Amino acid sequence: MWGGQPAAPHSFPHILLLTVCPVDGTAEYAVVVSKLVITTLVFALIAAACSSAAPVEGVDPPAPITSEEMQNLLADSTEPIVLNVWASWCTPCRSEAPLLSKAAAQFEDDVRFVGLDVRDTPNGAAAFIAEFYLDAPIEHYADQPGSIPTDLGGNRGVPLTFFYRPGGELSYLHIGVIDERTLVLQIDELVNG
Amino acid sequence: MEFTLLGAAAIAGGAAYLMLWWEARHGNAARCTGNLWEIGVVSAVAGIFIGRIIAMLVDGTNPIAHPADIILVRSGVSTAGASIGAAAVFLWQSRKEPVYTADGLSAAALAGLAGWSAGCLVRGTCLGTASDLPWALSQAGSTVTRHPVGIYGAVLFGIAALAIAWWKAYRRPPAGMPASLAVVAAAAIRLAIEPFRPSLSGGPVWFYSASLLIGIVGIVWFGVVVPRRAR
Incomplete structure (x- = not known):
């Protein structure tokens, strides 16, 4: 044959x-x-x-935060932190949001998840949180000028995901859409590294 | 960084093409109706597309309302959805001679999987769960050594691809056997390395187990039942 x-x-x-x-x-x-x-x-x-964005009811837009406050939050944390930079107008952020939501729920006891909404409208941010992060244990902040990611060593693109050890030492920075393997591996580095 | 997936896909496609090129010189696909390379590429692309849509639906995103999300395959592709979708598109394309065409593509498909696994070197996703084994590796700046699970996959898929290609070229197995054995090999390898891969859910073990079972049924059917009936 x-x-x-x-x-x-x-x-x-x-x-x-x-x-x-x-x-x-x-x-x-x-x-x-x-x-x-x-x-x-x-x-x-x-x-x-x-299609149109659903009206947002019962979801507050993220609280504004300055660069100094964010750096203090990172430095004062006794837990590892996963800091995800997102915006409601960012299509890649939308596509990675379900993964981050699942990971936040799974690693809730080991890692603190923080979302930083940049260059966004309050209503757009609230709609995004309502769609993806309503039940996820993630605390969200807003950075209207969008300068904090750059101050932390990133760039002006979104999405970005920073991984911080307790005390605010940067362990890893992922630029762009994050995949499941990278996310879980870097969380494991934070928890066991 | 976002283009590393394309790099991995190029390595996978290159490995599959090289295997088809080598096999074509050893009598592969003599009875296939259609170009194996084109059938393979179309099946793979369609499978990824279908797998991405299924992953979006599972995550609660409407692909019709958000069509741009479909191309963001890095956000997740359903392995089971992609595999079943690719198989369905393959069967549709090769409907005149599905068994011979599947045999013709079997080694190349495994070579493609080997290339995709080796693409972890481009994507930076070779590392898996923590390990103290001598060959364990660590990422830059880390003290945690880990299983190089992407390399495990590349080596195992590569060995399976070469073995099936050699078998087809020099031992002339019954029709359907190379494809069935390739399914068994792919499922068994993924089952073996899945525990070493970092994941939220443990991976689609149920799908790998079902594929293993289907492959074994294929081996029994094409290796025992069909020859017995022919006699």
């Missing part, structure tokens, strides 16, 4: 042209797939345009 027969020719991948069936594949097939993709995108855009 395997030996003695001619090998199938390997042509350049046509995936970008959506012609995924090269032997008996046809242009007709590609047109159907293209139409399907375009229709899906149109529906997704219409649905996204029609």
Whole structure:
């Protein structure tokens, strides 16, 4: 079955042209797939345009904090701290929020989770907390100018996740969306390192 | 930093392509209707897409209301959803000769998984749970040594890929056996290394166990039942 027969020719991948069936594949097939993709995108855009933020009831916007106050909070903490920088307008923050919420609940006894909302509106921040962090043991603060992450050694991008040992020593800084492996590994470093 | 996933994907794709290239010179895929590389890439991409959507749904995010979130695969992809989605897309593409096409892709798929695991070197995610073993490694500035679990995966998947490729090239196994054995190998390797991977939930062990069972059923079917019926 395997030996003695001619090998199938390997042509350049046509995936970008959506012609995924090269032997008996046809242009007709590609047109159907293209139409399907375009229709899906149109529906997704219409649905996204029609969606709106739910009214926020019973959720306070995060309290403002200065750079000095944040540095004192970190320095005075006797627990390790995971400091996540987010904003309601930041799509990657939205995508990592469920993971942070789960991790905060799981490591509640070992690690203190702090959220820092930057360059945001109070209503947008409250809506974001209501959507993702309502029951999560995370304390949130607001930094309207967005200068605190830079003062702590990060940059002006969001999201950022700082990992601090007790006393405020920086253990690790993750720039961008954080994944489960990195988050759990760095928390383990804080707890057992 | 955000592009490290693409680096890992490139290593995975390169490893799979190299395996297909080597196997093509040893008679691989002689009866397959379709280009194995294209079928494999489309299945993998579709699987990641489906797995990401399922992960979003599980986390309570509506993918229709937030379509931009779909491309943020770093935030999480459902392993079971991605695997089942990739398998479904594969079966649809190879519906004329699913068994021979699966056999043709079996070693390349394992090589791709080996490449993806080795991609931890690019992503900086090789380390796992704490360990005192002599080969344990630590991250910069840390005193905690850890299992290099990404390397474990790369080595084990690589050995499995080479073994199946050699078996196909020189021993001519019955149809369906290489694919079944690849499923068993992939599931067993992931089951073996999962305890060493840092995770919130312990990983989808149920899915790896079910895959292992399906692979064993495939081995019995293609290795015992089908040959017996043919006689």
